[in-house]
């Protein structure tokens with residue numbers, strides 16, 4: 001039996017390479033994958049060895065450094081041209097999580113701003129990747145603690161429902177939505193987590209429950225179609241989910257199924273919160289209709305494990321994310337504050353890129 005992991009670090013910088021927890025193998029096997037080249041990092045993001053918006057951002061930052069390290073020239077203009085090619089490759093991995101693009105832009109900005117040699121730029125890029133990682137961990141802890149303050153005040157301890165995995169595995173550690181749940185647990189305010197299994201890739205069943213078990217947080221796994229019933233029965237006090245990209249008006253993209261959950265929560269007067277760092281807000285787009293939605297392999301829908309679950313001759317649609325309109329969101333919990341979706345503009349100046 002696998003021993004419990006006290007602290008989940010999905011991304012570790014060690015001996016000039018990145019160690020990623022292979023999230024495609026959990027919960028059965030806890031194993032890491034070594035990444036020493038930018039192409040390997042691009043593949044790891046695409047195949048979801050590492051996943052979750054902030055974790056994708058941190059990984060892409062290291063991917064940029066690994067790519068920079070591979071560039072042979074000492075000519076700065078040539079170096080910057082080749083670094084842009086690394087950025088193009090990493091940007092092409094997954095389209096929805098804006099943290100990917102945010103981290104790559106931040107790395108490119110550093111590369112362009114350093115007035116020293118190519119070697120000095122490379123050193124600055126590694127420092128920036130480490131900084132992005134350290135900041136994300138701190139940010140998640142702040143989100144967790146801010147989030148506890150806005151949870152409903154009830155005489156009994158809370159049951160919180162979450163969708164997908166917005167935990168330590170999806171970030172540099174601690175988590176966003178699961179970070180709030182973790183903080184609530186540590187503050188003695190949580191009775192249990194209801195984890196949606198999250199078809200088709202089952203991040204809720206495989207990853208969220210695994211994280212809860214590591215920390216001893218009581219967790220009840222439900223299939224996605226049970227959430228409405230659980231709310232109707234009065235089991236759920238609040239819903240908290242993460243986000244992959246939040247538009248300037250507060251419309252929020254997250255794992256497919258989140259939108260339906262928000263509608264159901266509204267119908268049952270259960271507060272629905274989104275927890276996310278400022279790096280997930282895309283002020284360049286005004287509303288959720290402009291968020292690119294990733295479509296993934298149909299196999300994820302028609303196969304469970306290696307078994308095909310429907311006959312030949314069927315067509316498929318497999319959007320990986322959906323957009324929850326701002327009006328369904330009670331509050332967006334960030335590292336600074338929890339705000340109504342319509343009040344996000346106040347964070348515009350605080351965003352680094």
Ligand code: MRU
Nearest residue numbers: 051052053166170176242243255
């Ligand atoms: O496809 P995934 O597993 O990368 O999707 C992850 C999610 O939808 C998370 O909820 C989101 O990225 C926030 S992670 C803190």
